[in-house]
Each structure stands twice: as C-alpha cells, then as structure tokens.
Amino acid sequence: MKYSCVIFDLFGTLVDNTSRDEYNLILTRMADVLGVVPKDFIGHWKGTFYDRMVGALQDTGSNILNITDHLGVEVGEEQLEEASRIRRDFTDGMMVPKPGALEALREIRKRGLKIGLISDCSSEVPLLWEKNPLSSLIDVSVFSCVEGVKKPDARIYLTACERLEVQPEECLYVGDGSSHELTGALYVYMDPVLIRDPREKDPYRIDRDSWEGKEIQSIPEVLELIL
Numbered sequence: 762m763k764y765s766c767v768i769f770d771l772f773g774t775l776v777d778n779t780s781r782d783e784y785n786l787i788l789t790r791m792a793d794v795l796g797v798v799p800k801d802f803i804g805h806w807k808g809t810f811y812d813r814m815v816g817a818l819q820d821t822g823s824n825i826l827n828i829t830d831h832l833g834v835e836v837g838e839e840q841l842e843e844a845s846r847i848r849r850d851f852t853d854g855m856m857v858p859k860p861g862a863l864e865a866l867r868e869i870r871k872r873g874l875k876i877g878l879i880s881d882c883s884s885e886v887p888l889l890w891e892k893n894p895l896s897s898l899i900d901v902s903v904f905s906c907v908e909g910v911k912k913p914d915a916r917i918y919l920t921a922c923e924r925l926e927v928q929p930e931e932c933l934y935v936g937d938g939s940s941h942e943l944t945g946a947l948y949v950y951m952d953p954v955l956i957r958d959p960r961e962k963d964p965y966r967i968d969r970d971s972w973e974g975k976e977i978q979s980i981p982e983v984l985e986l987i988l
C-alpha cells in the first residue's frame with residue numbers, strides 16, 4: 762500500500778462550500794442587525810479573513826467589534842449576540858457531510874489508513890466540530906484558528922503529521938484547492954489531489970490553486986486512489 766494516511770480539507774471537500782451569493786446574503790443580514798451599511802461590513806469582513814483564520818480575532822464577537830470600531834459604530838450586546846448567532850448558524854448549516862463522505866471515511870479506516878483533517882477556519886468550526894458526524898471518523902483534526910497558522914504554511918501540514926505519527930510522504934492530501942493548499946501539501950512532499958465537485962455553483966474560494974495534477978469529483982473516488 763502506498764499511503765498510510767489520508768488528510769482532508771473541510772470546506773468544499775468533506776462538506777460543501779458556500780456560494781458567493783449566499784455568503785454575501787449572510788453578511789448582509791449580520792450588517793442589518795448591527796445597523797451598519799452592508800457594503801462596508803462585507804468589505805471589512807473579507808478584509809479580516811486572515812486574522813479570523815489564524816485566530817488573531819479569537820471569536821465572532823471580537824471580529825464584529827473590530828469592524829464596528831473601524832466603522833465608528835457602537836453596537837449593543839443583543840445586536841452582537843444576534844449577529845454572532847447568524848454567523849454560527851450559517852457555519853453549522855454548512856457542515857453537512859457531502860454525499861458518500863461518511864461511508865468513504867469508514868472504508869478508509871477499515872483499510873487500516875489513518876485520517877487527518879486540516880482546515881483553514883474561524884473560531885466557530887472547532888466549537889461545532891465535536892457534534893459533527895465526521896469528527897469521530899477522523900483521527901486528528903487541525904484547525905488554523907487554533908494553531909495560529911494557516912495553509913499553505915508548511916507548519917500546519919507538519920503539525921498534522923506529527924500528531925498522526927506519519928511522515929508527509931505517506932499522506933494523500935485531498936482538497937478543493939483554496940488557500941493554495943495543494944501547492945502547500947506538495948511542498949512538504951504529500952501527494953495532493955484536487956476535488957472538483959460538479960455540484961458546486963459559484964463557490965466562494967480564496968487563493969485558489971491553479972492545479973494540473975491529480976483530480977477527482979467526489980470523496981468516494983478517494984477509495985480508488987488508495988488501493
């Protein structure tokens with residue numbers, strides 16, 4: 762067997778990505794609750810992406826306050842809670858395993874391979890992770906907002922390997938290509954494969970890899986790569 766471990770990305774890989782329209786709609790709803798101009802809020806929200814991903818903005822509330830402070834708007838506790846709830850519920854709603862994902866993970870385990878997760882995500886995700894049906898099938902989950910480092914930084918891949926007790930060369934890395942994650946995986950000598958899901962419509966994706974390497978369309982296809 763060539764691999765001893767499969768490492769997955771989360772959004773756009775094990776669960777769906779949000780679409781651009783849907784994302785803007787949620788941010789507009791948050792802006793409305795906060796009484797700020799949606800366009801301004803959306804601009805600042807997207808501008809704080811990096812700080813959100815590496816946990817410099819530690820929770821939804823501090824992210825929102827960082828923005829409203831910049832905009833010179835004072836918000837009450839209830840507004841803050843309601844806007845945070847919209848974000849949390851949105852994230853929760855996104856974390857539904859893709860068709861065939863749970864079954865494929867079970868089969869990967871049955872074949873004796875370890876499974877890791879490396880996700881560039883904000884604070885809501887680790888809080889919601891434990892109750893997610895994916896989490897019990899994954900040996901080690903590494904979240905950028907917890908580690909303080911995001912893809913494609915080599916450290917996040919190496920942290921996952923260390924905790925999984927595997928070498929990067931033994932890992933198949935599966936991701937939809939945001940955050941230049943496939944390039945990052947290749948850099949540490951993992952074997953990356955792009956998942957290009959034909960079900961996706963106008964996905965919201967940041968720093969997309971241009972990738973000409975191995976490609977699959979669904980999670981169950983991973984099983985063919987680890988034969």
Ligand SMILES: [Mg+2]
Nearest residue numbers: 770772773939
């Ligand atoms: Mg992704």
